[in-house]
Amino acid sequence: MDNTKKILIIGISGGLAQILAKLISQNHPEWKIIGVDSRRVNKVEALDNLSAIRMRYSRGNFEALFREHQFDTVYHLARVSHITQFYKDLTKRLELNVMGTNRILDLCLRFNVKKVIVLSTFHVYGAYSDNSxxxxxxxxxxxxxxxxxxxxxxxxxxxxxxxxxKHQNSINSVILRPCNIVGTQISNTMTQYLQSRFAIKPIDFNPIFQFIHEFDMAKVLYRSIDELPTGIYNVAPDDFISLGEALNLTGHKGVPFPVTMASLFNKVLKFSNLDIPEYLIDYLKFSCLIDNRLLKKHLGDDFNRFKIDETLKLLKY
Amino acid sequence: MDLKYILDQIDPRLSDKDLKQKQKVIASLRKKYADYKDPWGFDLDLIEQLLTIALPLYRKYFKVRVFGLENVKDTPYILCSNHTGQIPIDGFLLTIAMAYEFPNNPRVIHGMVERFLAGFPFLGSLAARSGSILGDRENCKWLLEKGESISVFPEGVRGISKSTPDYYKLQTFSNGFFRIALQTKTPILPISIIGAEEMFPFVYHAKPLAKALGIPALPLSANLIPLPSPVDIYIGKPYQLPKDLSFETATNEEIRKHIYKIEKQIKANINIGLKSRRKWMGLLPSMKTKIENKHG
Structure with missing residues (x-):
């Protein structure tokens, strides 16, 4: 039965998706993996059982893909980040993230996919001073x-x-809300921030962060296929660290700066189009820590291999 | 001799005995919190610095006396205290007392801060690093389950914005802390603090300005620096929690009965404290006998 398993990874050009594909490939060389992305796929690492396809994210293209392959599992890792060039265009992001996701989910139902795994983010909770x-x-x-x-x-x-x-009786679905994923293969904002020599180090706030290594996150994604029942899961290690300490561990001590002033600077930067989204500043002020007990109930206490200090030290290289 | 006594009273330097005790407290704290880490950024180095700065104020300026040390055992507590003074210096002194007066087993009491302070630049971070946290039920639960003690002032801002005729009159306690105690099965230590009301004599409560600034209260005083009112802290006997009351099903009326008993215990110690309180400053030699501190 396993021989015929087909996996779809949406967003294969991303670093995390590629680690995941490699992990699946190593553990199940008999499975067939189809990776799609609207970005270039020529840099995707070649694997025997992986076909990386570049395609425009449209209803027609996805429908043709689902019709051609009877997928057992679909990974939706293609959320357009609010940090990208699109971040200012909310309408475009809503179209891609919300409407696009909705279409993919409907296709999963129509084409009898057994499991859907969606990568969300801990950002959904928001960074607030009164966060529990x-x-x-x-x-x-x-x-x-x-x-x-x-x-x-x-x-x-x-x-x-x-x-x-709504469809829990017809299809297994898992939504993962990971904390900050960092690693040398993914180029998300947090990794870039921690690796930057000019990273702002808040002097007026001391937010506490959770970090998960990209490999551990990919492993959680992989194990979700068989080990996580339908539900929403926060993904974070037990450990946490202050932003100041995190910057010290990555080797870049950061530039001490009052984050309270950052909003003001951002307003000035707006004129040169170099401003950053305002809400990101709040994540440098206030902690947003997530509970991992539900995930550990299914994956065990030692689901992650890298300790937080190891994860951060690895960013040095 | 009297001059020497007066000079000693205004000398901010700690005595050798105090310094020795401070060193012992710091060594014990280092041992106790060697592996402790909390999600608010607890910083033992900062606590050591704060203790070094605050101890002269505690010993020489406010001349704090603590009674009822024998009521404190080696177990987590919810310290439930009356709120006095326009700025919560009472909480600050209580925190020092729970570390300094127990050199063999000091503890860092985790105070509760208001929401507006938690989001305030510098101050919010300073509070969090020194162990004070946002007064949220989940936060309290986390700390108590880790074996830490917390302090609560269930009168809330009503306790610190009292006008002069209401000094030392307890305002109605809120129920939240008792539910947390029931949930975590943590005994409550009733605390009565005398002396802090007079540090900032009340002039006016600028309610409209407080509202505009988004802070819960803004009582104004004529002085910017607290007056050196001697402070007495009374630690009552731990309040034993009822075994038949569940934190989930207990009604507010059932909880109020117990809170009333705690209030009564705190009031009784306030009355004792008010009768035996010391005069302001205590500099005059004639008052020397009244300033006999438990610790010399």
Whole structure:
């Protein structure tokens, strides 16, 4: 039965998706992996059982893909980040993240996919000074309260949750809300920030962060196929660290700066189009820590291999 | 001799005995918290620095006396205290007392801060690193389950924005802390603090300004620096939690009965404290006998 298993990874050009593909390939060389992305796929590492396809994310293209391959598992790792060039265009992000996700989920149902695994983010909870520690999966998603530009992130998560419970008897679905994923293969904002010599080190706030190594995250994604039942799971290690200490571990001590002034500077930068999304500043002020008990219940206490200090030290190289 | 006594009273330097005790407290704290880490950024180095700065204020300026040390055992507590003074210096002194007065087993008491402070630049971070956290039920639960003790002032801001005629009059306690105690099965230590009301004599409560600034209260005083009012801290006997009450099903009325008993215990110690309180400053030699501190 396993011989015929077909896996779809949406967003294969991403570093995390490639680690995942490699992990699946190593453990199940008999499975067939189809990776799609709207970005270039020529840099995707070649694997015997992986076909990387570049395609425009459109309803027609996805429908043709689902019709051609009877996928057993679909990984949706293609959330358009609010940090990318699109971040200012909320309408475009809503179209891709919310409407696009909705279409993919419907196709999964129509073509009898057995399991859907969606990568969301801990950002959905929002960074607030009154955040309780270790937010559980049922905590309110407050990210878009202060910053409407985060609407797509929250709505994508919510649309998946609603869909998941509605169709729980027909299809297994897992939504993962990981903490900051860092590693040398993924080029997300947090990794770039930690590797930057000019990273802002807040002197007026001391936020606490959780970091998971990209390999551990890929392993959670991989194990989700068989070991996580339908549900929403926060993904974070037990350990946490202050941002100041994290910067010290990566070898770049950071540039001490009052984050309170950052908003002001950002307004000036707006004129040169170099500004960063305002809500990111809040993540440098306030902690948003997530609870991992539900995930550990299924994957065990030692689901992650890298300790937080190892994860950060590895960014040095 | 009297001059020497007066000079000693205004000398901010700690005595050799105090310095020795401070060193012992710091060594014990280092041992106790060697592996402790909390999600708010607890920083033992900062606590050591704060203790070094604050101890002269505690010993020489506010001349704090602590009674009822024998009521404290080696177990986590919820310290439940009356709130006095316009700025919560009472909480600060209580925290020092729970470390300094127990050199063999000091503890860092985790105070609760208001929401507005948690989001304040510098101050929010300083509070978190020194062990004070946002007064949230989950936060308290986490600390108590880790074997830490917390302090609560269930009068809330009503306790620190009292006008002069209401000094030392307890305001109605909120229920939240008792539910946390029931949930975590943590005994409650009733604390009565005398002396802090007079540090900032009340002039006016600038409610509209407080509202505009988004802070819960803004009582104004004529002085910017606290007056050197001597402070007495009374630690009552731990309040034993009822075994038949569940934190989930207990009604507010059932909880109020117990809170009333705790309030009564705190009030009784306030009355004892008010009768035996020391005069302000205590510099005059004629008052020397009244300033006999438990610790010399």
């Amino acid at each position: 520690i270790f937010l559980t999966e049922d905590a309110p998603l407050r990210a878009s309260l202060n910053y409407p530009e985060l609407r797509d992130v929250v709505e994508m998560d919510q649309i998946c949750s609603t869909w998941m419970w």
